[in-house]
Every structure is written in structure tokens, then in C-alpha cells.
Amino acid sequence: MRLTRLLALLTSAVLPLGAAVPAVAAPAAPGQLKVMSVNLWYGGTKVNDYRAKQVRFLREQAVDVVAMQESYSVAAKELAAELGWHHYQASYSLGLISRYPITARYAPTSATGKTLKGAGIRIRLPQGKETVVWSAHLNYTPYGPYDACHAGMSTAQILRREEESQRPQEIRDILAELREELADAKRTPVILAGDFNTPSHLDWTAATRKSHCGYTIDWPTTKEVAKAGLTDSYRAVHPDPARGPGNTWSPVYPWNDEAGKPEPQDRIDFIDVKGSLRVLDSRTVVVGTPKPVPHHGDNEWTSDHAAVVSTFRFTA
Numbered sequence: 051m052r053l054t055r056l057l058a059l060l061t062s063a064v065l066p067l068g069a070a071v072p073a074v075a076a077p078a079a080p081g082q083l084k085v086m087s088v089n090l091w092y093g094g095t096k097v098n099d100y101r102a103k104q105v106r107f108l109r110e111q112a113v114d115v116v117a118m119q120e121s122y123s124v125a126a127k128e129l130a131a132e133l134g135w136h137h138y139q140a141s142y143s144l145g146l147i148s149r150y151p152i153t154a155r156y157a158p159t160s161a162t163g164k165t166l167k168g169a170g171i172r173i174r175l176p177q178g179k180e181t182v183v184w185s186a187h188l189n190y191t192p193y194g195p196y197d198a199c200h201a202g203m204s205t206a207q208i209l210r211r212e213e214e215s216q217r218p219q220e221i222r223d224i225l226a227e228l229r230e231e232l233a234d235a236k237r238t239p240v241i242l243a244g245d246f247n248t249p250s251h252l253d254w255t256a257a258t259r260k261s262h263c264g265y266t267i268d269w270p271t272t273k274e275v276a277k278a279g280l281t282d283s284y285r286a287v288h289p290d291p292a293r294g295p296g297n298t299w300s301p302v303y304p305w306n307d308e309a310g311k312p313e314p315q316d317r318i319d320f321i322d323v324k325g326s327l328r329v330l331d332s333r334t335v336v337v338g339t340p341k342p343v344p345h346h347g348d349n350e351w352t353s354d355h356a357a358v359v360s361t362f363r364f365t366a
Contacts, residue, residue, distance in 0.1 A: 078114055081364050082330065083181060086113040087243035087321050088357035093122025097352040104352055105132045107337055111359060114149045115173060117185035117243035117321075121145035140169030143187045148173045153180065160227055168224040168244065179364055181327070182231050186224055186244030188217045188271065194248055195314035199263040200306070208267060217248050218270045225278045232278060235325030236366070242280060243321040245355065246271055252282060253291040253317055261295065263314070272320070280322035283360040286329040296333075298356040301340045302349070319358050327362035335359050 078084040086108075094100030108116065108129065118125060126145030130137035136152045139145045144158060148171060156170035170184030192211045197203045203211070212218065224242070225232070231240050250272040254262045272282070288294030298319040306313045323329065334356040340349045 089355040094352040119187035200309040239325030326366040332360040
């Protein structure tokens with residue numbers, strides 16, 4: 051394990067002296083782990099009373115670990131303090147919070163000093179098992195579904211621009227940093243969650259062409275994750291993309307004003323897993339029926355993405 055990128059420091063949320071520990075929903079059953087990935091949308095600041103709404107949502111979902119993107123530099127610390135949890139605010143965008151103790155942090159810098167689009171933690175569960183959880187937030191432009199549905203580019207053009215976006219290289223860099231952990235995943239499972247800003251190769255199939263502007267595309271970023279031996283937890287539970295699209299983008303953008311066309315609805319947020327964890331359940335989650343932008347200010351849901359929540363059981 052490379053110490054240049056692994057900071058073996060225990061971290062925890064610190065509550066003010068004398069403050070009551072907030073009531074928190076019960077954790078997953080023994081031997082299980084419930085994980086969420088959510089893009090907070092500028093930390094949630096686009097919605098009124100966002101922090102209280104986020105805390106309420108996390109308590110209701112009774113998750114154990116949350117991989118956040120667009121955490122606005124403070125969300126991990128502040129949410130963990132409200133919940134009495136442990137946290138790692140890795141960067142402006144990347145943050146993770148955990149019901150269970152954090153035994154190590156993986157910084158968003160590679161062993162060679164390269165800035166990564168991901169960062170992670172290692173957590174220890176009550177039964178002594180450990181799990182590595184990473185949050186990733188890949189580059190957002192150029193965006194493949196716009197190239198397809200708005201610009202009508204050829205598949206070759208779309209794939210060329212996908213490489214230009216750097217997302218495939220960004221995920222390769224993250225997977226390279228996780229090489230040792232992935233090799234040891236049978237003993238210590240690895241979860242890679244986040245906003246990849248790209249669709250999945252499992253979704254744009256011949257059976258779903260009508261939902262994707264007539265295209266069938268082998269999106270390369272998610273293929274890199276699959277090549278590394280990780281399983282898409284949502285597709286493990288919902289293998290048919292036509293019956294269970296699982297769209298996470300976007301509950302508040304049904305229309306694209308710039309293009310003058312409907313906003314492509316797609317699944318761009320993922321929870322991938324390798325090792326001794328079996329997927330029991332996976333779903334996309336929002337609260338209520340969010341009003342679209344620009345009428346979103348009083349939404350109970352504080353993000354422009356749906357969250358992904360997956361429940362796992364340890365198999366060893």
C-alpha cells in the first residue's frame with residue numbers, strides 16, 4: 051500500500067461540547083452495508099433550507115456510507131457533524147461520510163503527484179470487516195448524450211469526443227491507484243461510486259435505442275470499470291435497461307433551453323463493487339416530485355441528480 055497516497059489517520063466528526071448526539075436511523079443489518087452516491091449540486095445551495103433537508107433524507111435512508119460529489123468544500127464535515135458520523139472532505143467536490151470509523155484516507159493525488167478525479171476512505175465495521183469506498187467526479191464536458199441527441203453526431207465522432215473529455219483516462223487513473231486494493235478485494239472489498247458524467251455501455255443497447263435518440267454506443271468509461279473486475283450494482287439488480295433505466299440525470303431538467311430540445315435523461319451516477327460483497331438491492335432515489343428549474347427553490351429534493359443507493363451483504 052503506497053503511503054504517498056494513503057493517509058492512515060483516524061477521522062471523526064466532532065460535535066460541540068455538551069451537544070446532544072442527533073438521533074440517527076438504525077444501520078443496515080449485521081453483515082450488510084448500505085452505500086449512497088449523490089451529487090449534491092453546489093452542496094445543495096440551490097434549494098432553500100438545503101442542509102436540514104439533506105440531513106432528513108440521510109436519516110430516512112439509513113445509509114452507512116455516502117460518496118458525495120459537488121460537496122462545496124464543507125458538506126462532508128457539516129453533514130457528519132449533524133449525524134454524529136465520521137468524514138473525509140477530500141477536495142472542493144469530493145467528500146465521504148461514514149457511520150463507521152474511517153481507518154485510512156486515500157488522497158485525490160496519485161503516487162506520481164497527478165491530480166485525480168477520485169478520493170476514498172477505508173472503513174471498519176463493527177464485526178471487524180473493512181471496506182474501501184471511493185467517490186469519483188469525472189469531467190462533464192463534452193457530454194456524450196448532447197453530442198448524440200442534440201448535435202446528431204456519428205458514433206465515431208461521439209466516441210472520439212468522449213476520449214477528448216478525458217473521462218476514460220480519468221477513470222483509468224483512478225483504477226491504477228486502486229490496483230493494489232482491487233487485487234486484494236476478496237479480503238477487503240472495494241466500492242467505486244460517483245458521478246461519471248457519462249452513460250453506461252450496459253444501457254445504450256439495441257433494445258433501448260428509442261430511449262437514446264436511436265443510438266447504440268459502447269461507452270468507454272464504464273467499460274474500463276468493468277474490465278477492472280467491478281460490477282455495476284444497479285445493473286446487477288436491474289439487468290434489463292429497457293425495463294429499469296435507472297436514470298439519475300436529471301429530475302429537475304426535463305428541457306434544455308440552450309438546445310431548444312428535451313434534456314436527455316440518462317444514468318450517469320454509479321456504485322460499482324468488487325470483492326466479497328453481494329448486491330442485495332440497488333435503486334435510484336429522489337424525495338417527492340421535484341419541480342423543474344427554475345421553480346426548484348422550495349423542492350424537498352436538493353440536487354439536480356437522483357441519488358443511487360445500493361445494499362450489500364458480505365460473503366466472506
